[in-house]
Amino acid sequence: MVLRRTWAVALFGVDGVLVEVEADVRKGGLPSLQLVGLPDTALQEAKNRVRAAIQNCREDWPASCVTLALSPAALPKAGTSYDLALACAVLAGAELVPPHRLTGTVLFGELALDGRIRPVTGLLPALLTARRAGMARAIVPADCLAEAHLVDGIEVLGAAHLREVVAWLRELGDLDRSPPPTTADQEEDVPDLADVLGQPEARWALEVAAAGGHHLLMVGPPGTGKTMLAKRLCGLLPPLTRQEALEVTAIRSVAGDLPASAGLIRTPPFVAPHSSLSISALIGGGTGWARPGAVSRAHRGVLFLDEACELGPKRLEALRTALEEGEVRLARRDGTLRYPARFQLVLATNPCPCAPAREVDCQCPPQVRRRYLGKLSGPLLDRVDLRVRMRPITAMTVHSGAGPECTAVVRERVADARAAARERWADHGWQTNTEVPGPVLRREFALPGSSTALLDRALEVGAITARGADRCLRVAWTLADLDGRTVPDAEHVAAALEFRDRRVA
Structure with a gap:
């Protein structure tokens, strides 16, 4: 033997x-x-x-x-x-x-x-x-x-x-030891933010989302630039570190999407699945051992769900755990698999089923509009930090004197804000404001009562939940970083609270 x-x-x-x-x-x-x-x-x-x-x-x-x-x-x-x-x-x-x-x-x-x-x-x-x-x-x-x-x-x-x-x-020959011809790390070309006309509120929300890693909801009629803005978010994000690039490339390798001659993926991925995708395609699944879904392929990048209300409650609610924990755990007969899923969620939806170019032309009764937007449940919206209403494009907006800012200019401000946040949270190991737990913001980095008075009032009248209050604090820190301040003041907290205006959705 x-x-x-x-x-x-x-x-x-x-x-x-x-x-x-x-x-x-x-x-x-x-x-x-x-x-x-x-x-x-x-x-x-x-x-x-x-x-x-x-x-x-x-x-x-x-x-x-x-x-x-x-x-x-x-x-x-x-x-x-x-x-x-x-x-x-x-x-x-x-x-x-x-x-x-x-x-x-x-x-x-x-x-x-x-x-x-x-x-x-x-x-x-x-x-x-x-x-x-x-x-x-x-x-x-x-x-x-x-x-x-x-x-x-x-x-x-x-x-x-x-x-x-x-x-x-048998020591009769050698195998190929030499690395292949140098392959540059993959850096995809991203569209420029200057292509988006008008929409000052949405552009500002996109900048805040990029600076703090926050989730974003855009509501507006078709043709107002929701998809264009979402595609330009990755261009505002900093390049991936080597460890992050290894994580993203490993997921692509497991999914079988990595080209044979590819280097490390250095650009944050942008994943935009069709609204007809299944829960398994969104979260991960399949026969036998589950394969990574869209949320994992968007790890360290952006997951864009266009026509979010058309996805249906089941698929939208399946996102909640991934949004909170930054990973997906798929239980199967033979065991449980773990896929990382730390992504930025961008939702876009029309305000009603008929979706006219002008809101005044809407033929939907109020109950139909409420039922349509009601597909975005309260628990899901509670996890979305920024909500913005899109404006219809007008001739005055298109022909305004000053041209819109390009991606390079906005990216520089985002990089400065992220650097400030990274330095502040360095001892804790966090990179962005959205990663900071609420208890830490309330205890170790508590703001004075004069700054949080409006937030306390919103909690008292039930306008926001405790989770929403924590998320408002995170957005306030991001606004302070963009403003070059070391600590948020009452104006930053008020602006963060305004981003959660439920009338948008």
Whole structure:
């Protein structure tokens, strides 16, 4: 009996677990092949792929009893990224290749029947897991080298065929060690804010949202620039840090949306799903292990929901947990997956179903308008810090003397405000005002009673909730940062309270 082992990685969302692949090749007994360790259907089919690939590489398949075990055995294993690790374990167990180079090596790749190594999804988070587990090197598909070289601290080798890996194990050849041609980090071109005409209140709300990371609701007739403004929010946000870029790129890798030659994604993502999307497409889901949804693909960026009232209450209410906690936990039969979902929500809606260009032309009865906007529930709106009514575009607005500010000018003010907030919250580890818990604002950074008198009055008459009061304080700090003040005053608190005017929605 010969027992050998190789290593792979099992992904659960963007988290991974190192998997030990053991091969027990017995000299006697009837020829057979068993795969144990809770493999899914795709992994069970790996037995046929691995056997065909080894034989088509003109290597001998052991004519004996072969048992392959994936450990930890209690964790479900899914996908086709285990193929290369299984093939190398069988070859080492049959003493067809020496095993010493497999020590400390994690292997990724799906095998074609002729031995070609195909790309796999989720390589970036899997390599991060292998590095944390102390693995020294990784063998990845040659087409995935660009993605693999985004991870520092682990030697990356690329292989296009099983024969290359076999030759490397026998010390008869080398694998591709050189990184691919330098690929610049992805920085998408974003449209300029100068393209948006008029809408001074909405432009100011967009600037406040960018400076503090606040959620935004825009209500207005069609053609007033709601979508244009939402698309320009990412251009006001600062570039992602390396850690944030790794998080965003890892989600794209798990979702299978990362191009083969892509670098790190440095621009905050902008995700705008159609209003017909399902709850699974919005939050995440699918058969077996759930895949990331729109809220996770918008992580560290903007999720724009146009025609929000057309989405329906169920889909809108599904956003509430993600808005509060910054992550999505999807419970399935085999376990619970966690996907990060810290995004800025931008909602846009018409004021009524008929949506005329001018509000005076609306034919909807008052109860129809209330029912339409009532699809945005109170608990959801309570989590939206900024609400703004869009103005119809007029000839006077279009032909005004001074042109609208461009993205670069507004971005500079946003960067200064964010720098002030980052310096203030540095000891606590928060980056933006929207991340600060309410108790901290009320105790450690409490404002004088003269500044919060209007907020206390609003709480007393029931105009806002306790959660709404905390969010008003966060917006007030953002307004102070934009104004160059170290502490908000009564005017900042009043302006923050005005942003929550329920008459807008």
